[in-house]
Amino acid sequence: MRSRLGAAPSGTAVRHRRPAAGAPTLAGVKILSVVGARPQFVKLAPIAHAAAAAGVEHVIVHTGQHYDPMLSDVFFTDLGIPAPDVHLGVGSGSHGVQTGAILAALDAVLDEHAPDWVLVYGDTNSTLAAAVAAVKLHVPVAHLEAGLRSFNRAMPEEHNRVLTDHAADLCLAPTQVAMEHLAREGLAERSVLVGDVMTDVLFATRDAAAGDVSSLLAGAGVTEGEFYVATVHRAENTDDGARLRWIAAALESLDRPVLLLAHPRLVAKSAEAGVTWGGGSVRLHAPLAYPQLVAAVSASAGVVTDSGGLQKEAFLLRVPCTTVRTETEWVETVELGWNVLAQDADAVRAAVMRPRPPSTDATPYGDGEAAARVVAELLAR
Ligand code: UD1
Numbered sequence: 001m002r003s004r005l006g007a008a009p010s011g012t013a014v015r016h017r018r019p020a021a022g023a024p025t026l027a028g029v030k031i032l033s034v035v036g037a038r039p040q041f042v043k044l045a046p047i048a049h050a051a052a053a054a055g056v057e058h059v060i061v062h063t064g065q066h067y068d069p070m071l072s073d074v075f076f077t078d079l080g081i082p083a084p085d086v087h088l089g090v091g092s093g094s095h096g097v098q099t100g101a102i103l104a105a106l107d108a109v110l111d112e113h114a115p116d117w118v119l120v121y122g123d124t125n126s127t128l129a130a131a132v133a134a135v136k137l138h139v140p141v142a143h144l145e146a147g148l149r150s151f152n153r154a155m156p157e158e159h160n161r162v163l164t165d166h167a168a169d170l171c172l173a174p175t176q177v178a179m180e181h182l183a184r185e186g187l188a189e190r191s192v193l194v195g196d197v198m199t200d201v202l203f204a205t206r207d208a209a210a211g212d213v214s215s216l217l218a219g220a221g222v223t224e225g226e227f228y229v230a231t232v233h234r235a236e237n238t239d240d241g242a243r244l245r246w247i248a249a250a251l252e253s254l255d256r257p258v259l260l261l262a263h264p265r266l267v268a269k270s271a272e273a274g275v276t277w278g279g280g281s282v283r284l285h286a287p288l289a290y291p292q293l294v295a296a297v298s299a300s301a302g303v304v305t306d307s308g309g310l311q312k313e314a315f316l317l318r319v320p321c322t323t324v325r326t327e328t329e330w331v332e333t334v335e336l337g338w339n340v341l342a343q344d345a346d347a348v349r350a351a352v353m354r355p356r357p358p359s360t361d362a363t364p365y366g367d368g369e370a371a372a373r374v375v376a377e378l379l380a381r
Pocket of ligand 1: 039
């Protein structure tokens with residue numbers, strides 16, 4: 001594969017053509033996935049593998065929303081995802097500029113590839129833009145991870161997921177709670193519970209990455225079982241200097257070293273607000289590739305985050321999580337006691353140092369076979 005998948009210059013469409021497929025495709029069915037941001041590459045991996053296993057033609061379009069290699073290329077490499085067929089190279093921008101650029105660029109791509117299904121993932125600007133592009137061209141569109149709700153209308157992710165669900169022809173829900181949200185919004189008829197594809201990829205990666213952790217921890221200067229993993233990147237945290245300051249103070253004061261995996265948005269917004277990181281318990285670190293992240297979380301004493309995916313990954317790995325947000329879409333993690341929402345520095349400290357939650361065998365996020373169900377649903381319709 002090419003080494004600079006995510007690095008197409010802004011505004012240009014670079015096409016990565018795959019070698020001609022040897023095997024015939026299943027009845028000529030063609031699925032076109034649109035992805036652009038880090039969590040979408042993780043979800044794409046099991047779908048790409050399930051599509052290949054089913055003999056379905058699968059076109060991958062990378063919008064270029066995330067372009068740093070550590071937020072993009074490494075996921076393709078590590079998770080065995082084929083190189084994108086099309087790269088839109090849109091890069092960063094305000095919501096309108098970024099969403100609009102993707103929307104405009106996709107018309108020609110959908111015309112050229114004429115897929116049977118467009119598959120969109122999660123809740124980013126890439127998700128919404130692709131859903132709208134497909135609907136306008138009367139191409140059936142399926143939304144993977146449909147039905148999640150924070151009920152916080154200030155969040156860009158909430159706008160994106162609600163609008164995408166209502167544009168989609170098929171809502172692929174990860175949980176029973178998501179199915180209930182979709183039903184309440186009148187979308188039951190077009191919704192199906194498939195489970196969570198992040199469970200698929202997490203279990204596969206956890207098993208493959210076992211034993212890989214010591215050099216990572218040594219490099220980061222932390223000891224197995226005696227550190228926390230932290231991430232902060234959501235706009236409601238990063239774009240508010242006062243919140244950033246108390247989050248930094250809380251992390252600095254924790255009782256063990258905190259491996260803070262700094263998203264570019266955190267770095268940029270902290271510089272603007274004059275917030276510095278690395279004092280007290282905090283050890284600043286670049287974002288990790290997915291297998292390293294799974295290994296680091298598994299080896300940690302706890303997670304502090306505002307990421308959606310990481311809350312769930314912590315639960316699936318049975319690592320206690322503290323979420324620096326006012327609400328979560330993954331309510332099962334809270335109900336089962338493995339996740340606590342914390343909204344000030346004292347609450348973060350108390351939540352991180354709480355006793356270990358009760359053990360549980362609950363599987364609210366499925367059995368690790370969701371991607372095969374997704375592909376089967378698309379073929380059945
Ligand atoms: C986006 C998604 C969010 C998802 C997150 C995962 C939206 C509205 N938000 O947030 O749902 O949880 O991705 O990471 O779609 N930047 C870089 N390099 C990159 C990408 C971004 O430096 O490769 C910086 C830029 O300054 C950019 C900022 O991060 O302006 C924000 O990027 P953006 O794509 O707007 O949103 P994220 O915060 O990454």
